[in-house]
Structure formats: structure tokens, C-alpha cells
Amino acid sequence: MNTLISHIINPADVKAYALAGVLIALVVCLLALVIARILRNPFRYPYFELDFDVSGKRNVHIDNLVDEWLCTPGTWNQALDHHRQVEAWKKSSAAKAEGSLGPLAKRRRRQLAETIDDEREFCFITVRDQTRYHQRNYQRTPYKVSVPDRKLDVDLAWLQERRDALSAIGFETTLRKYYAKNQRRLMTPALRQQIAERDNYTCQICGKYMPDGVGLHIDHIVPVSKGGKTVPSNLQVLCSKCNGSKSNR
Numbered sequence: 001m002n003t004l005i006s007h008i009i010n011p012a013d014v015k016a017y018a019l020a021g022v023l024i025a026l027v028v029c030l031l032a033l034v035i036a037r038i039l040r041n042p043f044r045y046p047y048f049e050l051d052f053d054v055s056g057k058r059n060v061h062i063d064n065l066v067d068e069w070l071c072t073p074g075t076w077n078q079a080l081d082h083h084r085q086v087e088a089w090k091k092s093s094a095a096k097a098e099g100s101l102g103p104l105a106k107r108r109r110r111q112l113a114e115t116i117d118d119e120r121e122f123c124f125i126t127v128r129d130q131t132r133y134h135q136r137n138y139q140r141t142p143y144k145v146s147v148p149d150r151k152l153d154v155d156l157a158w159l160q161e162r163r164d165a166l167s168a169i170g171f172e173t174t175l176r177k178y179y180a181k182n183q184r185r186l187m188t189p190a191l192r193q194q195i196a197e198r199d200n201y202t203c204q205i206c207g208k209y210m211p212d213g214v215g216l217h218i219d220h221i222v223p224v225s226k227g228g229k230t231v232p233s234n235l236q237v238l239c240s241k242c243n244g245s246k247s248n249r
């Protein structure tokens with residue numbers, strides 16, 4: 001009896017059991033981690049992401065920004081390059097799924113199918129700088145953060161269609177602006193300046209040179225009233241006289 005009690009409460013044994021318990025718990029935790037890692041979805045869809053900084057801008061339409069981006073040389077190749085990368089990623093991921101061990105292959109195939117997201121391959125996001133403040137010891141320190149504003153997720157077919165429509169109007173402006181009812185409102189100071197510089201401040205009918213801009217008119221070649229658009233190809237510099245005689249005709 002004595003030996004039994006002394007055996008149960010032998011302090012060395014208690015230590016040994018505790019150590020074994022901790023070790024077993026550790027191994028179980030490690031095993032759980034490894035299993036969770038194996039079961040986890042290893043695939044990540046390679047989205048095309050583009051941010052537009054619209055800080056301080058009002059009435060932002062994200063489709064205008066996407067159109068302007070599509071009108072910029074080189075961007076279409078960028079989009080096609082990305083699409084090729086996605087196709088390559090799909091192929092290598094499928095091979096990886098098939099190469100998985102026995103019952104895991106089925107799970108991997110399902111995970112890959114869930115990850116493929118071609119409908120939203122291209123993500124366009126408008127972001128705004130926002131001023132925030134740190135408050136410390138009665139002192140406010142401002143700092144800037146970029147905050148997502150709006151998002152447009154599209155597939156390659158949408159982008160292709162958009163590009164075709166822009167190509168049909170010579171990549172001169174955005175679709176929203178081209179089909180806007182009020183074309184006169186699209187005449188901005190920046191566009192005026194652009195046309196004046198292009199035409200070298202010279203009346204396109206009589207050749208009068210107006211470097212100081214006095215009497216310089218920006219004329220719609222096809223009048224707005226007849227469906228003319230506010231795009232560079234339909235704009236020209238005229239002097240007051242020629243502009244006046246043109247409107248009388």
C-alpha cells in the first residue's frame with residue numbers, strides 16, 4: 001500500500017506525465033496545422049487591377065476613365081498580355097490539381113473551378129486620397145490614406161466590345177461623352193487650348209494668325225445642331241469674321 005501511494009505521487013513521474021501531455025498537445029496542434037494547410041485552397045486568380053486616382057474630382061464616371069485608358073496607346077496589348085497570363089495560369093493550375101495525390105485531386109479540381117473568375121478578370125477601381133488624423137498628446141497630425149471609391153469588374157469580352165466601339169469613333173473621346181446630349185458642355189478650356197495649339201492660333205478659312213487669342217473662336221465643323229460632336233476632328237480655329245459668315249450661311 002505504501003509503495004503504491006508513493007508510486008502515484010512520485011514527483012518525478014508527475015513531471016514526466018506533464019511533459020508527455022504537453023508534447024502530445026503540440027504534436028496534435030502541428031498535425032492540425034499541416035492538415036488545414038493541405039486542405040486549404042492553394043489557387044489564387046490573377047486579377048488585372050488598375051487604380052484611378054480621382055482625388056479632388058467630382059462627378060467621376062468610372063466608364064469614362066476606362067475608355068480613356070483604352071484610348072491610350074499600348075493599353076490593349078497590356079490587357080491581352082494579361083489574358084494570356086491568366087490562360088497560362090489556368091493550364092499550370094489544372095496540371096497541379098491533376099498531379100495531387102489520390103483523393104486530394106478531386107478537391108483541388110473543385111477548388112480551382114471555384115477560383116476561376118473570368119467574369120471579373122479586369123478590375124478597375126477609383127481611389128481617393130483621404131486626410132485622417134493621429135491624436136496624440138493633444139496634437140493632431142494629418143496623414144493621407146487612399147480609399148477605394150468605386151469598382152468596375154469586367155471580362156475580356158466586355159473590354160473588347162468597348163474597344164471596338166471606341167475604335168468606331170476614332171478613339172477620340174469616351175463613349176459617354178460621344179453620346180452625351182449636351183455636346184456644348186464638353187467644350188472645356190483644356191480642349192480649347194488643345195485645338196488652338198493644334199491649329200497654331202490660325203483661322204482655318206482665311207489664315208489670320210491670332211497668337212494672343214483675341215477673336216479666336218473654336219468652331220464645330222459639323223454644327224452641334226446638326227449632330228456634330230465635340231471631338232478634335234470636328235473642331236477648328238476660326239477668326240470672328242469667318243465664324244460670323246459661317247453661322248450666317
Ligand SMILES: [Zn+2]
Pocket residue numbers: 203204205206207208238239240241242243
Ligand atoms: Zn478667318
